[in-house]
Amino acid sequence: MRRSLQGKRILLTGASSGIGSVLAHVLAKEGANLVLLARRKALLQEIAGQLRQQFGEQKTILVDGDITDSDVRHRAVQSAVEQLGGLDILINNAGVGATALVEDSTSETLRRIFEVNFFALFELTQLALPHLKKGATPMVVNLSSIVGLRGVPHYGVYGAAKFAVTGLSETMRAEFSRHGIDVLLVCPGTTQTEFFDVLYQSTSAPTFPMHRPVTSEYVAIRIVRAMKQGKRKIIPYFPAALLDTLNRFCPWFVDKIMAKYV
Secondary structure (H helix, E strand, C coil), X not given: CCCCCCCCEEEEECCCCHHHHHHHHHHHHCCCEEEEEECCHHHHHHHHHHHHHHHCXXXXXXXXXXXXXXXXXXXXXXXXXXXXXXXXXXXECCCCCCEECHHHCCHHHHHHHHHHHHHHHHHHHHHHHHHHCCCCCCEEEEECCHHHCCCCCCEHHHHHHHHHHHHHHHHXXXXXXXXXXXXXXXXXXCEECCHHHCCCCECCCCCCCCXXXXXXXXXXXXXXXXXXXXXXXXXXCHHHHHHHHHHHHCHHHHHHHHHCCX
């Protein structure tokens, strides 16, 4: 379903940095009204000031807090309903990473990664769903990862959470279709963000060949374009798309390559 984003009421999580902060700017430029959710209040306020300066008096509502907190999730959805009159699009962008071998991954890492990347996404979508059903050309956008399509050494816990997001998105797409709600799955590859600076656990990492990351701006623009076009899935990074294709047709070959980077 093609859609205009002009006037759309959008709840965006993980909005204070990286892909999320750029998405806020690109969506505002499209004329959307935004509820921005993130932990870091000062960064949210800075983004809101930039949006006001660039785009005038479009509505930008800030909700600061940890997305794993049920009260914060309720506050974000309620803010959209009370201050924007409803909700048309939910973008589940918030996430946190970890790099460690499976044998070295802690139980705390396992639980935190799933709480942020999967459980919070699931529960926020449930909260938003009654309002999305009444929205205009509604959509859910879920941020997974290339490691949510192909397992990679040292990313076992993070990849498992993102695989869960991928599977859930496919289920959502089937179930939500009867409500006219599109579901877009986004699987970025290496992107210039603070991802590696704020890892929850980092005890090892693969030594892959040098590959140039894309910018957050590139990924955000691709996401917004896909939203407008009503696409189902995008991989906004060519090497990641190539890996996904190889894994579908020659998984044994990819297994051999990955074994070299343990």
